[in-house]
Amino acid sequence: MTPSTTGALSISDGRLALSALLVLVNVGLSAALRLGLGRSLLLASVRMVVQLLLVGFVLEWLFRQDNAPLILLVGAAMALIAGVSAVQRTRHRFAGIYLNSLLSVMASSALVTGLAVTGLIQPQPWYNPQYLIPLLGMVLGNTLNGLSLGLDRFMEGLRSGRDQVETDLALGATRWEACQAVVRDAIRVAMIPTINSMMVMGLVSLPGMMTGQILQGAAPAAAVRYQIVILFMIASATALGVFAVVGLAYGRLTSVDHQLRLDRLFAVGGATPSPATWTFPPWRRRGRG
């Protein structure tokens, strides 16, 4: 358990097991409505329990460590997982996309979290894992979403807007002049969840970290300060990461000869709709002939 003296009430094994019965609500609903979700619900529940229990042990061990390289290594491993996951949701890929995502995640989260622990929050020492690891985790979790959205939007935007981009190129545009609308759109879309969550923060959602601190007995006013810092961290890390990953993808999918290199894209899996159903932009559908 945590060394805190004013900790939250601890949950016994029996009550923990009791909480698992709550998932029966979902299973029952799925069965009644024949949603066919029973299997995945159970699997997701089991994964969640096992992963969190393991993480509990790992964190207890980790928080006892006082070894900067080891803690940074754990941080790097977290960033690696985030970088890979960001690519998993995209419908198209190109060679080097994982490396691009990894570089973007690492650079943005290291910069922002580094500034936070050395300047804003200042735990002693700066690599104190009890601060560094949860902060990094929250930054990575949100950056990952931004990267995923930004990458997917950028690649699909180039695909659907290909004719427009090449029309501009054919009229003497540079690759940036031809692609900037797609780049901007991808970055804008990637930032929407972060901006939305800041907009309604405290009104609609009480973030997990703040809830946790309050349960631990922290004064809400102090917990709120942490939350403000973390939200600014998340927003800046997401912006930096998205900017980097879309920029790198732009470099990869265009050439210095101002050509569009969609030949470098390949579809993932068999679930992609056929190009025939992809009549976007809509003006291609209208008024033919």
Place this chain on the structure above:
Amino acid sequence: MPSHSAAIDRSLLLSGKDLERRLGDRLLWSQLDLELAAGDRLGLVAPSGAGKTLLLRTLALLDPPQAGRFNLLGSPPAGWGLPRWRAMVSYLAQRPVAAGGTVETNLRAPWRFREHRGQVGWSHERITSWLEALGRDPSFLRYDAERLSGGELQLLALLRVLQFDPTVLLLDEPTASLDGATTAAVEALLIAWLAAEPRAAVLISHDGDQIERFATRTLELQP
């Protein structure tokens, strides 16, 4: 960068040597030599899928190079820079697209490209005189570009490229969606425009009569 006016007297405008194009494993054409002199109107003749569009895209350097050497007014592409090359060897795509806004917005937009800044710029008189030649009212400029018919979209795309006065115009079925009268007007407009300066054009058309009417010579791609 070579000066435009010094080279303009030479009759050879554009040349491509040893051009080759593959699509996957399939060899579309190879060892293709092509020369365009001022006044040339070259008709490209080949069955569907033989790579006519790809030849035009190749000349506009829109695709990564596969093989071949290119020369425009005595200089290779690297000497011009790719945006300048494409402003002078302009490809008019088979499927024209327009962005949001009016026809005029779309015609004005490319003038903002760095390549065209500092030039004469948008000319309302010139565009309306062309519209008149095509039998369209100047109110066409105020139409919503996203609601144009396929034929109107082709006219928009033609005017959009023509206003930059490219040296070589690469036309990919430019009248496929137009009625007979407008098609004839487009052909007449193009022939007059080509004759006004040392210019050349390449035309793809699946209308054999149009090739007959428009082209001064033809090139047949053997599959």
